[in-house]
Structure formats: C-alpha cells, structure tokens
Amino acid sequence: GESVGLHLPTLSVQEGDNSIINCAYSNSASDYFIWYKQESGKGPQFIIDIRSNMDKRQGQRVTVLLNKTVKHLSLQIAATQPGDSAVYFCAEKGFQGAQKLVFGQGTRLTINP
Amino acid sequence: DGGITQSPKYLFRKEGQNVTLSCEQNLNHDAMYWYRQDPGQGLRLIYYSQIVNDFQKGDIAEGYSVSREKKESFPLTVTSAQKNPTAFYLCASTHGQSYEQYFGPGTRLTVT
Numbered sequence: 001g002e003s004v005g006l007h008l009p010t011l012s013v014q015e016g017d018n019s020i021i022n023c024a025y026s027n028s029a030s031d032y033f034i035w036y037k038q039e040s041g042k043g044p045q046f047i048i049d050i051r052s053n054m055d056k057r058q059g060q061r062v063t064v065l066l067n068k069t070v071k072h073l074s075l076q077i078a079a080t081q082p083g084d085s086a087v088y089f090c091a092e093k094g095f096q097g098a099q100k101l102v103f104g105q106g107t108r109l110t111i112n113p
Numbered sequence: 114d115g116g117i118t119q120s121p122k123y124l125f126r127k128e129g130q131n132v133t134l135s136c137e138q139n140l141n142h143d144a145m146y147w148y149r150q151d152p153g154q155g156l157r158l159i160y161y162s163q164i165v166n167d168f169q170k171g172d173i174a175e176g177y178s179v180s181r182e183k184k185e186s187f188p189l190t191v192t193s194a195q196k197n198p199t200a201f202y203l204c205a206s207t208h209g210q211s212y213e214q215y216f217g218p219g220t221r222l223t224v225t
Contacts, residue, residue: 009153032212043117043203043216044156089155093212099144099163100171101212103156 012110019080021107023073023090032093034101035064035075037086044089047075077109085111116140117217119204124222126198134189134220136204145187146205146214149173156203162187191222198224 013019025033031052036044050057050064050073057064063076073090087106094100117138126132136145144163148156158171162181176195181187187206191198201221205214 034213036216041219041221043205043218045216046213049213098161098169099207099210099212100146100158100161101214103148105155 009105010108010110012112013080014112015082016079019075019077019084019109021075021077021088021090021109023075023104025071025073025090025092025104027092027095028068028071030092030095033064033066033073034091035062035073036089036091036103037084038089038106039086047088080109080111082111082113085109117204117206117215119202119217119220122218122220124220126222126224128224129193130224131190131192132198132222132224134191134202134204134222136187136189136217137185138187138204138206138215138217139185140206140208140215141184142206142208142215143184144207145181146207147171147177147179147187147189148203148205150201150203150219159189159202191224198222 034049035047037047038044048059048064050066061078065074087108089103089106091101091103094102120135146161147159157173159177160179162168165184168179168181178190201219203219204217207214
C-alpha cells in the first residue's frame, strides 16, 4: 500500500547545530516530494519540495536531498533556531494519478538552548 | 489577504450529534482536501475534491461526508457514525495541477 515513513519520531539538537530529518518512501515511481513544518496547534506550512530529476535542492537554511536508489529523502536545517522547533512531515505524490499527497508520520524536532 | 479559513478553531459536541466543519478559500484553487490528525500522528486523508460538484473518498472516509457546491467552499460533516470523531481536522487546497497543498489553521473537534 501507499506509505511514507520516517526513521526517527523525535530529534533533539542544540541551538546553532545543524539538523537532519530523514524519510523513507515506498513508491519507487514517485516523482515529487515535499516537506512541511507544523507548529503546535497550527496547520502545516510548506518548506521545500523536490522533483525526482534532482538530487538536491536548497532553500533558505534548508536543503532537501533525494536518494532514489534507496528511496530516501532528508531535510537538513542549518544553524537551527528555537523557532525551528516543530513537527516535520515528508510527503510524496499520491499514486494512480490522483492529485493528492501521502504523508509520513512526522518527526518532532526540539531545539535545546 | 488570500488564504484558507477554517472555523471554528475549537468545537465541542455531544456524542450522537452530527457536526459540520467549515473550510473556505479565496485563493481560486481548484482542488480541496480534508485531513484528520490524531495526537502524535501524521495526516490521514478523509475526502478530496478536484473540481466543483465532484469529490472522492480518501483513506478514512467512513463516518464523514462532504459537499463541493462552490469552488471556494468544502464543508466536512462528521456524522454520528464516526466512531472516534475527536481529532484535529485540517483543510487544504491546491492550484491547477500542483501538488503543493496550502493548509488552513485547523479545527480541533472534541466529542464527549
């Protein structure tokens, strides 16, 4: 069935360090992936996306890496700040042509002062 | 300001009652979605609609119903048939053929 999973449900890092959040996906034919950030009690916010014809994409303080060989996606956040504390979800394009996303379970990122 | 609004932010109902959650968008987006989120869990798709007057079941549609009479609006009814309705409900929309979904602020429903 469709599934996008995460290696670690929680991650704690020191303020100023870099964070790496991992995600495994199941559909080798998937050609689009997206990362969202969800703060407590709020709706998810778009962070960055990547298509399967790319291995890496950079945004402001964030980088997404895609390894299609092992069906692995990662989100790197540079110089983490207290405002980065949130749950991070990866998602992939849904199967069978429907215009939908399949979300992973999420990783809770905690920034320690 | 363009965006997606969900109201109310908190909703309380007695068991056995139907309740309708509102979702409105002024982004001129074609597709709209409803998700359910339980504590510490990911998002599970309830229903989605790619055009007006058409919608499809998601992964957990049982006990829910929707309508899409207007492009801007996609209300979700949680019926008494839904066994565990207490959850955080999120509405989203997307434009054209894009897969990037824009989310509303969510409605937290508590049924006792």
